[in-house]
Amino acid sequence: MNEAKLHKEGKWLFFDKEYIAEFVYGGIDGSITTFAVVAGAAGAHADIRWVLIFGFANLIADGFSMSVGNYFSSKAALDNYDKHEAVEYWEIEHLREKEIEEIREIYEAKGFKGKLLEDVVATIISDKKVWVDTMMKEELEMTRESKSPLSTAVATFISFNVVGFIPLMAYVVAMFTEVSPSALFPISCVGTGLSLILVGYLRGVVTNINKMKSIIQTLALGGLAAAFAYFVGEVLAKWIL
Amino acid sequence: MNEAKLHKEGKWLFFDKEYIAEFVYGGIDGSITTFAVVAGAAGAHADIRWVLIFGFANLIADGFSMSVGNYFSSKAALDNYDKHEAVEYWEIEHLREKEIEEIREIYEAKGFKGKLLEDVVATIISDKKVWVDTMMKEELEMTRESKSPLSTAVATFISFNVVGFIPLMAYVVAMFTEVSPSALFPISCVGTGLSLILVGYLRGVVTNINKMKSIIQTLALGGLAAAFAYFVGEVLAKWIL
Structure with a gap:
């Protein structure tokens, strides 16, 4: 093959x-x-x-x-994605520490640790779009249908x-x-x-x-x-x- | 709400x-x-x-x-996911440099650069499962149905x-x-x-x-x-x- x-x-x-x-x-x-x-x-x-x-x-x-x-x-699937995305945007504003910890856990699971882990977390959360996209894909395992x-x-x-x-x-x-x-x-x-x-x-x-x-x-x-x-x-x- | x-x-x-x-x-x-x-x-x-x-x-x-x-x-959807995953495992063995470059591009798009980018790439590719999972989610936007x-x-x-x-x-x-x-x-x-x-x-x-x-x-x-x-x-x- x-x-x-x-x-x-x-x-x-x-x-x-x-x-x-x-x-x-x-x-x-x-x-x-x-x-x-x-x-x-x-x-x-x-x-x-x-x-x-x-x-x-x-x-x-x-x-x-x-x-x-x-x-x-x-x-409904598109609306549901958008709703969850809006929730994530809301959470990174209002539950910032919890959401930072979630990013840390996601990258810890990938094998990152120590200073490199902290640097990665700092880079991800420096861009709200990247931060939310990471939560959507890694935490919720949701992708947006393009049709x-x-x-x-x-x-x-x-x-x-x-x-x-x-x-x-x-x-x-x-x-x-x-x-x-x-x-x-x-x-x-x-x-x-x-x-x-x-x-x-x-x-x-x-x-x-x-x-x-x-x-x-x-x-x-x-x-x-x-x-x-x-x-x-x-x-x-x-x-x- | x-x-x-x-x-x-x-x-x-x-x-x-x-x-x-x-x-x-x-x-x-x-x-x-x-x-x-x-x-x-x-x-x-x-x-x-x-x-x-x-x-x-x-x-x-x-x-x-x-x-x-x-x-x-x-x-068919499960088989298709598994087939793509197998292809990714094959590619990281046989087209290693190309696949490393793809990880680099994925993380560059997230705002990583310089030494931090290289460190991230090195960590991702040090674990084949993490490497392939990243390709599945980020490159192919595929998640595996659990039902x-x-x-x-x-x-x-x-x-x-x-x-x-x-x-x-x-x-x-x-x-x-x-x-x-x-x-x-x-x-x-x-x-x-x-x-x-x-x-x-x-x-x-x-x-x-x-x-x-x-x-x-x-x-x-x-x-x-x-x-x-x-x-x-x-x-x-x-x-x-």
Whole structure:
């Protein structure tokens, strides 16, 4: 393994490929949500029209809630960071000695001692920004997310709806053309499978794991989820229809 | 605002309340997924039995995929951290001078210079663990997640299914008793609303934002998502049924 190359890939991940992660997670969730409707309907031998009604109802509702939910969490994480940072600024003014002692403990743990330790502490606390940054990273282990909550939400919404539409596509076409109803579920499986291969590949890129492993995991996830939905549809239909 | 108290709450958040976050996000997603089925069905005037078939198919499939998906991402994040850490250990052996220079630049940026800077660099690089930890935090801005991927997944699955079952509850009861079908959607709205108030409150605790704001956001999210699903169900039903 070329370690330096791997490392570079990781950096590329952190700085440039930001929104591929949203595409990946929005896409997987959108795909599995509508594929569950399709598979449940196939298990229950439900009419195409119910697939469309429940498929689109879930696509719009879940896509909206996932993306707006993401917006709220990213926003809350940023606000939380800023709040803790403000608390640290407040503490270095009002609890100065305690905060100096915390810096001393942090650097003592790194192996500093004696006069060098005191000099390091004096340098850190001579710059309030450096002082607070040190507390944020070393004491609270917090780093500030650089992505914009709004762009995160928009990327998630688009991806959820675009990839999530794929399992429903054959059913939409079937409303306007002469497609045998029994062909629809197999066509949907193939289309969904192909889209999960693409999304699985990109997931491998984003999470920096082996691409083939990521594709297999993603396909297994979608396939098993659909199998559960099919089974539930089949069992419930026999029981209550 | 009592700053010290706020700060303490934040710490409490980071160390003890770990899995409440999974309960919150699993619960919101589960609730909105099945509530979308219920609302879409109400808009389309669909039979109770379709609500149950599509509701449970989505509950099981999405709950499975969300929790296993979470497992894969948390696992990948841990593996990714470990991989980068291994690269850093490799680099301090094989690209020693470059890595020493990086430590020097990190501490120069903190305001260290001259002999003190050299002494600091010498102390940091005298301990490989401290050296690598510094690179991870300061150069890559990575911290290692302390939660177990498996516990994360299990907490998400349970919460998704328990909270996600609430919108369907009235429909299950209606299969065995004499409940007027027109009462089911209102009952489901009330039950879902109450569960979203609880989950919204806990979301406020987890994300450290105002509890009332969090409750209102969560209710608005679920309410709007259901309104979209209702609208889609109503429009599609008029068009294709």
